Amino acid sequence: MPLVELVRIGKSYGGVRACHDVDFTVHSGEVHALLGENGAGKSTLMRVLCGDVTDHSGEITVAGHAVRFHSPADAQKAGIAMIHQELDLVPGLSVAENIFLGREPRTRLRTLDRRAMTRETRDLLRRTGIDLDPRRMVGELRTGEQQLVSIAKALSLDAKVLIMDEPTSALSSAEVDRMFTAIAELRRGGTAIVYISHRMDEIGRIADRATVLRNGSVVAQFDARDMTADQAAEAMIGRPVRTMFTAHHTDEAGEKLLEVNDLVVPRSRPGRRDPAGISLTVRRGEIVGLAGLLGSGRTELLETLFGAGRRWTGQMFVNGRPVRPRNPRHAIRLGLVYVPEDRRISGLCLDHSVLANTVLSIVDRIARLGVVPRRSEVGQTRKIVRELGVKLATVYSAVATLSGGNQQKVVFGRMLLTEPDLLLLDEPTRGVDVGAKAEIYQLLGKAAQRGIGVLLASSELAELVGVCDRVIVLRGGRTVAELTTAHAGEADLLAASMGEVVPL
Ligand SMILES: Nc1ncnc2c1ncn2[C@@H]1O[C@H](COP(=O)(O)OP(=O)(O)OP(=O)(O)O)[C@@H](O)[C@H]1O
Ligand SMILES: [Mg+2]
Structure with a gap:
């Protein structure tokens, strides 16, 4: 019996169907890779499973029992934890405080046991091969270091199902190796892992099975150990890929x-x-x-x-x-133009439209010509969107509604416009x-x-x-x-x- 079964899951955002009739199973002790292009619906599907998206259709069963999650806390009680693609740590708290947020160790007098917290965090970090001071503020950490903290935090939850949405995108190969050792250990202990990544070389190394989503639907399943990167890429994109x-x-x-x-x-x-x-x-x-x-x-x-x-x-x-x-x-x-690694500080205004965001960079240039011709703004933005294949409803959609990878393309497109x-x-x-x-x-x-x-x-x-x-x-x-x-x-x-x- 699968540990978790998702049956005919559907979720739409306005007119956009992020997931459509998706069946997905997870077995104990397996690493199940979830693949797909930017905007294919991977994060949405997993946010359904971890109780983050609740207004979906379809059913979820855990160990054979039908469940309905109303919040991430519900899912956590059922043993499901997720490391989100856009990290959700609190920048103003330390590494240890973030890891123990909401379940802080207490002294006998019920006050916060800072010492225990620091000690346990240090232990946890050492076990996972992460070299960080538990007392440092998370806001001061690099994206890669923040990723390591999220991973350590997720590991400390002792989940039965651990969903990792692009956990290594900012890690170097040595850190990835250490992460994989930790994952292999969890897997041996029976934890199920859903692994989302655009780094194809990682999939072959750790995954047992792979499911590919395209436009919100499952289009292929593979035994990950004999799947080639080309096969996976072709399933994701729907046609053979040109040389990379x-x-x-x-x-x-x-x-x-x-x-x-x-x-x-x-x-x-x-x-x-x-x-x-x-x-x-x-x-x-x-x-x-x-x-x-x-x-x-x-x-x-x-x-x-x-x-x-x-x-x-x-x-x-x-x-x-x-x-x-x-x-x-x-x-x-x-x-000079600089594109930082973290989208949240790269000056993207998430609540504003894609149009407003791309145009921010050229507005100076257009304005110098006197008027701000809206037609040209829209045209330039559409051109960039087309060239980079940004998946969006319209250029007037808020950046926040784009999938993670598509947000990155907007950052890149905006930079190219500054010449x-x-x-x-x-x-x-x-x-x-x-x-x-x-x-x-x-x-x-x-x-x-x-x-x-x-x-x-x-x-x-x-x-x-x-x-x-x-x-x-x-x-x-x-x-x-x-x-x-x-x-x-x-x-x-x-x-x-x-x-x-x-x-x-
Ligand atoms: N909060 C939201 N509001 C509106 N649309 C959304 C929202 N979240 C996701 N979408 C849309 O749902 C679709 C699936 O997005 P999702 O984030 O699940 O993709 P993904 O497969 O995780 O992509 P990526 O590889 O870029 O992370 C996309 O078209 C996206 O624009
Ligand atoms: Mg995603």
Whole structure:
């Protein structure tokens, strides 16, 4: 008997059918992958199962008994827990407080037992191989670190069914490995895991079964161990996929667009890995990758280049001129654009329409011409939506109603509209489906052909090797290696990130 059975589940948002007659089962001790394009209905289906979406049709049974969840608390009582795609931690609370939120340990006098909380959190983090101080504020943590906290929190719930919606999208391969060890242990103990991910290589490694959704319906089921990535991608998209990477290799790199010499951010903040000696160049028409483990300083470097306002020493040249971006506005004037890894801080106004969000970036430009021609705004936005294949009802829909991956495409589209010289990208394909990833890589290739330079931080080694001309490896805030992708592969990158000696 399946542990959980979902029968003919349906859920619509206005006119959009997110799930339609979906049957889905979960057995104890299995890792069941749930796959599908952005907007296919994966998160919606799982939010039904975890009691987050309650106005759905169809039935749920747990261990053979029909249940009706009215809240996530109901589902949790039935042993079902979910790690959400858009993390739902409280930024103003510490790691330990977040993990024990609502079930804090008490002393004999019924007061909060902070000591026990910190100790138990430290234990939990150690068991799951996570290196974090329980007392740190979650709001100060990087997206990847927040993901680790959510995972630890979910593990501590001792759920019978654990739903993981893109738990590793901001983790590097070493952290993913550790996560997988934890998952394998849970599985041996009989926990069922529903695993949602756009990283196809992960599915083959941990999943037993895979179900593919397309437009809200189940279109394929696989034994995950003999499913190929191509088969899965074809089922997701409904047609064979073109080759993923349009490897971009410049024959003749242009002039130096960005040059950084020995960049150091002296005032180190607790827990952050600040740049401690980074040198690199990006030429026109070049795509340069930034590799490194979580905490290697990739994000901090990009933020500093974009004028995050921290004091730093060293030199930075843009187009041969020495510059020191004072703030993001100044950096944009210098021709830089930055897409941060976290959508929530990337300036997307979730309550506003897709149109308003994309246009925010070009409004300056349009306004300079005098009037703001609404027709052109709508046209530009539609063009971007079409090019990136953003799935939405209309361009007037609020960004909040888009699926996670489609929100990411909006961020990307908006950036392309500003026509910058240099793109600073932090995990630009995080949570984006295979089809859209291919689109984004092509767009990057096109941008490079037009002479734009790209500095791309990514924790997906295949992505770095597939799209970059060169990859700079950071470790502990320093440049430790530089590899040409024509001569080096994923294994070399990993070795360099982990600290094995690679000649510069
Ligand atoms: N709160 C909401 N309001 C309106 N529409 C929504 C809402 N949540 C989801 N949708 C719509 O339902 C459909 C399915 O979305 P869902 O988030 O389940 O997709 P997904 O498969 O998880 O995609 P992704 O891979 O991008 O996370 C999409 O068309 C989405 O726009
Ligand atoms: Mg989703």
